[in-house]
Amino acid sequence: MRQKIIxxxxxxxxxxxxxxxxxxxxxxxxxxxxxxxAGISEIEVTSYVPPKLIPQFADAxxxxxxxxxxxxxxxxxxxxxxxxxQRGIELGVxxxxxxxxxxxxxxxxxxxREPDESVADFKSIVALIKEQPVGKRPIITGGLSTALxxxxxxRVAVSAVVKRAVQLVQAGADELVVADTVGYADPIQVxxxxxxxxxxxxxxxxxxxxxxxxxTGLANVSAALDCGVTRFDASLAGLGGCPFAPGASGNxxxxxxCFMLDSMGYDTxxxxxxxxxxxxxxxxxxPDVAMQGAIARAGLPHNYxxxxxxxxx
Amino acid sequence: MRQKIIxxxxxxxxxxxxxxxxxxxxxxxxxxxxxxxAGISEIEVTSYVPPKLIPQFADAxxxxxxxxxxxxxxxxxxxxxxxxxQRGIELGVxxxxxxxxxxxxxxxxxxxREPDESVADFKSIVALIKEQPVGKRPIITGGLSTALxxxxxxRVAVSAVVKRAVQLVQAGADELVVADTVGYADPIQVxxxxxxxxxxxxxxxxxxxxxxxxxTGLANVSAALDCGVTRFDASLAGLGGCPFAPGASGNxxxxxxCFMLDSMGYDTxxxxxxxxxxxxxxxxxxPDVAMQGAIARAGLPHNYxxxxxxxxx
Numbered sequence: 001m002r003q004k005i006i007x008x009x010x011x012x013x014x015x016x017x018x019x020x021x022x023x024x025x026x027x028x029x030x031x032x033x034x035x036x037x038a039g040i041s042e043i044e045v046t047s048y049v050p051p052k053l054i055p056q057f058a059d060a061x062x063x064x065x066x067x068x069x070x071x072x073x074x075x076x077x078x079x080x081x082x083x084x085x086q087r088g089i090e091l092g093v094x095x096x097x098x099x100x101x102x103x104x105x106x107x108x109x110x111x112x113r114e115p116d117e118s119v120a121d122f123k124s125i126v127a128l129i130k131e132q133p134v135g136k137r138p139i140i141t142g143g144l145s146t147a148l149x150x151x152x153x154x155r156v157a158v159s160a161v162v163k164r165a166v167q168l169v170q171a172g173a174d175e176l177v178v179a180d181t182v183g184y185a186d187p188i189q190v191x192x193x194x195x196x197x198x199x200x201x202x203x204x205x206x207x208x209x210x211x212x213x214x215x216t217g218l219a220n221v222s223a224a225l226d227c228g229v230t231r232f233d234a235s236l237a238g239l240g241g242c243p244f245a246p247g248a249s250g251n252x253x254x255x256x257x258c259f260m261l262d263s264m265g266y267d268t269x270x271x272x273x274x275x276x277x278x279x280x281x282x283x284x285x286x287p288d289v290a291m292q293g294a295i296a297r298a299g300l301p302h303n304y305x306x307x308x309x310x311x312x313x
Numbered sequence: 314m315r316q317k318i319i320x321x322x323x324x325x326x327x328x329x330x331x332x333x334x335x336x337x338x339x340x341x342x343x344x345x346x347x348x349x350x351a352g353i354s355e356i357e358v359t360s361y362v363p364p365k366l367i368p369q370f371a372d373a374x375x376x377x378x379x380x381x382x383x384x385x386x387x388x389x390x391x392x393x394x395x396x397x398x399q400r401g402i403e404l405g406v407x408x409x410x411x412x413x414x415x416x417x418x419x420x421x422x423x424x425x426r427e428p429d430e431s432v433a434d435f436k437s438i439v440a441l442i443k444e445q446p447v448g449k450r451p452i453i454t455g456g457l458s459t460a461l462x463x464x465x466x467x468r469v470a471v472s473a474v475v476k477r478a479v480q481l482v483q484a485g486a487d488e489l490v491v492a493d494t495v496g497y498a499d500p501i502q503v504x505x506x507x508x509x510x511x512x513x514x515x516x517x518x519x520x521x522x523x524x525x526x527x528x529t530g531l532a533n534v535s536a537a538l539d540c541g542v543t544r545f546d547a548s549l550a551g552l553g554g555c556p557f558a559p560g561a562s563g564n565x566x567x568x569x570x571c572f573m574l575d576s577m578g579y580d581t582x583x584x585x586x587x588x589x590x591x592x593x594x595x596x597x598x599x600p601d602v603a604m605q606g607a608i609a610r611a612g613l614p615h616n617y618x619x620x621x622x623x624x625x626x
Contacts, residue, residue, distance in 0.1 A: 303468070
């Protein structure tokens with residue numbers, strides 16, 4: 001059990017986008033640098049959306065440029081459409097995370113597109129990327145939101161997830177992200193969805209993005225691990241939440257995810273003590289934000305040996 | 314997937330024992346009655362320990378007698394030793410939950426006994442029970458604390474858990490409880506321990522008792538389900554916690570456990586909406602207690618159909 005797990009921080013995007021206070025650019029970059037130094041190898045640092053829509057991302061250019069100077073880090077950003085992809089390519093970002101919703105209603109509300117139009121957008125984005133010189137082509141990820149439930153439509157059919165996954169891969173996605181955007185999933189549902197997706201498009205990496213809104217986040221991670229998933233999104237201190245569920249926790253907590261995986265013997269590449277200390281940057285930058293996290297409160301088990309220490313012993 | 318899961322409330326014992334304020338007997342009985350009415354079929358209502366040691370259980374007799382009047386409920390109580398068993402039998406309690414620690418140090422600190430002495434105590438308790446007329450014999454459960462880690466000794470060997478499990482079953486336990494007393498476990502460890510225990514003593518029911526101290530509680534439930542475990546301890550609002558980890562959550566949250574199991578299609582027999590309302594009794598009785606729980610904050614998914622509704626559809 002030395003399997004490498006790739007953890008991707010999404011708090012700077014998924015966490016901050018619903019927070020009412022602007023986090024200063026310097027604080028964002030300090031967060032990115034500190035988490036990269038703790039061993040997180042991929043961070044979604046911002047979103048290329050119009051600042052009129054989400055003022056939190058008014059500094060998307062500065063955050064991207066600053067993050068690209070940080071060593072040992074793959075710098076990713078979310079894009080909702082072709083214009084976002086153009087901005088990302090101009091800025092030299094290394095990975096573009098395109099997102100569409102499997103649920104029809106959620107896609108209309110979130111990006112004002114029919115899902116079929118979003119698939120067409122994705123094809124245009126892939127074409128744009130292929131026009132770039134080989135060394136300047138970002139990785140392109142196809143993200144499927146509301147793949148495990150939708151706050152407008154309720155349950156989402158597994159076949160609908162598979163259909164969109166196949167379309168995005170056929171269109172040229174280097175990677176997929178299957179997301180439980182509103183925290184509806186349970187472990188059996190996770191197995192059903194991920195097994196079905198992996199059966200059809202398992203030749204590209206499929207990442208999992210879970211929210212802990214209803215307490216099932218780490219149970220769903222464990223179920224996805226059973227399916228062979230090795231890439232997970234999470235956010236430091238569980239930043240995020242849902243505008244329709246006050247007080248509800250948001251993304252799964254990065255520190256708790258790291259602890260569980262390390263305890264299970266997986267190789268996360270993360271220094272857990274150093275990771276927990278990064279919380280201080282958030283606490284100082286956003287004193288009003290609700291910070292989740294069990295391991296930060298409870299500490300490691302007595303005489304805890306990391307997976308690396310156990311392998312060395 | 315219609316498997317019946319038996320959920321056992323332990324908050325009145327495991328939750329209250331570390332809380333500094335005495336919960337009034339009437340409030341305890343209101344809690345027991347309301348949770349039984351919501352469909353929880355077994356509740357550990359108190360502990361037969363000297364009130365000098367834990368003043369919270371000074372009303373153990375009244376709580377037991379009152380609980381026995383509540384319909385559709387199996388009334389259980391914790392016992393640390395033979396004297397506790399004698400009290401329970403006199404009171405007519407229906408189930409005695411004996412507890413010992415697999416970890417040597419924890420057993421010495423908790424019950425001032427060598428583990429081998431505790432096994433001998435358990436034999437005396439079984440002998441006492443067998444002396445009772447058939448209709449008056451309580452069910453006797455053998456509980457193994459610190460089976461997934463100890464706050465004094467760290468990791469606990471799987472072989473040590475199996476050894477004690479076999480000893481308690483050979484001594485006459487009707488049921489076992491394997492407990493992650495301090496919230497150290499991860500899903501792989503859970504599988505290792507429960508598979509090993511079930512392989513040796515799977516002819517008696519083996520329940521799981523998890524704490525959510527480090528965020529892995531429901532992930533561990535899912536792993537235990539995979540092993541075939543169908544009995545779980547939990548506490549309403551996650552009451553409990555650890556005196557050595559301020560702010561850390563305690564037992565897994567009963568409401569969140571019920572939601573996850575129901576969403577997975579298991580038959581819990583619980584009315585989730587009614588269960589969430591029982592939290593009000595705790596909030597009024599103990600305004601200073603920290604109440605956990607994701608489903609109580611976030612609510613059910615949109616258009617959620619219970620397992621029973623899905624089966625009927």
